[in-house]
Amino acid sequence: MFSFHTHSALSTTQAKILQANSPIKYCLTSSETSHSFEQYIGELSRKLAIPTQQRIKSQNDDVLDCMLLSPELTAIAPNSFIQQLVIYQDEALAIGIAPSLSPVADILANVANNNVDTDTRFEESHWFFDYFWFWLATFVLVALFLAYRYYTLALHSLMLDSKNFELDLKNKALLDLQEQLRARNKKLEYLSTHDSLTSLANRHFFNETVLKELNRAVRHNSQLSLLLIDMDNFKAINDTYGHSEGDKVLIETAQVLKKQVRSIDIVGRWGGEEFIILLPNTSLKDATMLANRICEAVMEQNITPVQKISCSIGVSRFKDGDSLDTVFIRADKALYEAKALGKNRAESLE
């Protein structure tokens, strides 16, 4: 492939050579070594009777194919020289070397036909080199812009990461707080529904549970019984051993009661030294049997230093239209009966 270079597009070595041969203006070069081109120029020079053209070589391989028109050729204006090259193109064809030179011939023909000033034409054909600084500046600007974009994006991403990290920490702290809150709520709920001394259901929770169980019993047409338990001679225990020993008796008795019932039964502390047990799906007879078993179990306790302690129990059952109050009254009557009959026993009232 052949090309024309203006001075500005030539290498330093080429420019020097040109200067030495001043005022030569243009340099016809090929990127490949081309003997046919040399021959072509030689032939043309001979036919045009142009003083011998001069081929200048340098140590630089790049310039090996640089063909300079000798200083004598400056007598011919570049345009007219080019025109003559075109004129002799046919002759070049005749000597069989033109085909490999067709790119050169095409360029020359275009220049001649368009009647374009060679300077302009050649400058146009080397737009890249002539606008080198423009392209370089554009490239640098684009590179700077991309670097800036990358930098801002990276910075943004870093800031987001840090924000995310911060949010993660806050989120974790919130989750911890939520967990603590949940645990406290659970504890509060437990405290509000259980007796602090015995850990049995308190009266409030027991009342709520009775309502649910009563509804269930009505729905399933099942029996529901109630035990009212009162410790015997508890005042004497307190008086003899002290209030804290009395508390201990209440705590241990609560454990005995829990052990005697099923998991579906609800044991509560009604108040003072009184306990209450709700027995779902239990007849009055079975409830009375359980009450007697409880009396025996309480008696079997050996609490130091009180040792023997007993309780009395009143038993009743829910009938149609009953509420906790009405059943409680009958159970209390039965309890009174048990006390009256000598304590440490169970009595029932339908």
Ligand SMILES: Nc1nc2c(ncn2[C@@H]2O[C@H](COP(=O)(O)OP(=O)(O)OP(=O)(O)O)[C@@H](O)[C@H]2O)c(=O)[nH]1
């Ligand atoms: N240690 C302790 N004593 C309590 C508690 N609640 C009530 N008492 C006591 O239980 C005693 C109940 O006494 P009373 O109602 O006279 O009944 P009692 O002595 O058991 O006699 P009977 O019921 O007839 O067998 C009182 O002395 C109350 O102070 C408590 O939580 N802890």
